[in-house]
Amino acid sequence: MGNLDKKQPLRHHFQKHAHQPFNIGQMIRLGLPYYIRYMNENDLSKNLALQAHVLDNLKKADKTHYIIKKDESYLRKFLMKGNAIIGTFLHKGTPGLQDRLAAHMLIVYPQTEKESGLADPTLLPDKDMETISVVSNILVHDDFRGNKLMQIMMDEWLKIAAADGKQHAIAEICVDNEFSWGVFVDCGFSIYAHGYDARDGSHNVYVHKPLDRKFLYSNDPGDTITLQLFDNEKGVLIESAHERLKDLLNQGFHGVHFDRKTRGLLLKKCTGIAPIPKANIPAPGNDNIIPK
Structure with a gap:
C-alpha cells in the first residue's frame, strides 16, 4: 500500500497519485487493455465529453432523469470537497485509443444529508455521514459497453470505501433503468427503498450494501416473492407492478435478485442485519501497481 497518512482517509493517498493506475486489466468482450485511476481537475474536460456523448445517445424521454447533468463548476467543487471520480481508460499500447x-x-463522501445528493436523504440507513459512501453518475461510453466496466469500477469503489472505514455503500437509480439497478443487485446490493425526485419527476429505487454487516432474510416461503416489473413485449415498466414494489419495500422486503431473461425481481422479507467476521480488507486494485 505504500506509506499511508493514517490521519487522512485512504482516498487522499490515491488522489495524490491521480495519474497512477490502481487496476489494470483486459476488457472481456473487446480484449482491449484498460486501467483505472483517480481523476482530478485536469481531467474535467474528459468527464464532460463522456457525459455529453452519453446524453446525446439517450432516448429523449430518458435524458432528464437517467443522468443529472453536471457542469465543470459542479465537478470542480465536487472534488474540492474531498469527493472522488474514478475513470477507466484505454491502456497505453492501444493504437489510436490510448488514454481514452x-x-x-x-464517489460521494457526504458531510451532510444534503451533500449525499439523494432526492430523499431520510432514506439513508444511518444518520452518521462518516459511515456512508454514495456512488452516482456512472457513465460508460457506447463503444465499450458489454465489458462489465460498471461492475469493475463498482468493485474498486467497494474496496476503497471499506478500507476507508465506511459501513454503507448507497446509490439511487431510476426505477425503470433496470440495467443499472440490475448491475447493483448482481454486485450484492439490495433494493431497500423507493423514493420520488421532485427535481426531475423520476421514481427511484435505493440500493444498499452494508460493508461490515449482512442483511438477514426470512426462510418462510411466504416471505419470498417474484415480481414481474416490465412488460416483455412493450419493454416498459408495468405500473401496477411498480405500485406493488413500493408496497413491498415499505413492508420490509428487499429486492435481492434480478432475472434478466424474465425481467423478474426476486424480493425477500428482511428480518435484520448481523455483523460479519472482520477479515483483511483487500486493497483497491493490484498491490504491485499501487502508488508507493
Missing part, C-alpha cells in the same frame, strides 16, 4: 476515457464514476 471509456467510463467514469462519481
Whole structure:
C-alpha cells in the first residue's frame, strides 16, 4: 500500500497519485487493455465529453432523469470537497485509443444529508455521514459497453470505501433503468427503498450494501416473492407492478435478485442485519501497481 497518512482517509493517498493506475486489466468482450485511476481537475474536460456523448445517445424521454447533468463548476467543487471520480481508460499500447476515457464514476463522501445528493436523504440507513459512501453518475461510453466496466469500477469503489472505514455503500437509480439497478443487485446490493425526485419527476429505487454487516432474510416461503416489473413485449415498466414494489419495500422486503431473461425481481422479507467476521480488507486494485 505504500506509506499511508493514517490521519487522512485512504482516498487522499490515491488522489495524490491521480495519474497512477490502481487496476489494470483486459476488457472481456473487446480484449482491449484498460486501467483505472483517480481523476482530478485536469481531467474535467474528459468527464464532460463522456457525459455529453452519453446524453446525446439517450432516448429523449430518458435524458432528464437517467443522468443529472453536471457542469465543470459542479465537478470542480465536487472534488474540492474531498469527493472522488474514478475513470477507466484505454491502456497505453492501444493504437489510436490510448488514454481514452471509456467510463467514469462519481464517489460521494457526504458531510451532510444534503451533500449525499439523494432526492430523499431520510432514506439513508444511518444518520452518521462518516459511515456512508454514495456512488452516482456512472457513465460508460457506447463503444465499450458489454465489458462489465460498471461492475469493475463498482468493485474498486467497494474496496476503497471499506478500507476507508465506511459501513454503507448507497446509490439511487431510476426505477425503470433496470440495467443499472440490475448491475447493483448482481454486485450484492439490495433494493431497500423507493423514493420520488421532485427535481426531475423520476421514481427511484435505493440500493444498499452494508460493508461490515449482512442483511438477514426470512426462510418462510411466504416471505419470498417474484415480481414481474416490465412488460416483455412493450419493454416498459408495468405500473401496477411498480405500485406493488413500493408496497413491498415499505413492508420490509428487499429486492435481492434480478432475472434478466424474465425481467423478474426476486424480493425477500428482511428480518435484520448481523455483523460479519472482520477479515483483511483487500486493497483497491493490484498491490504491485499501487502508488508507493
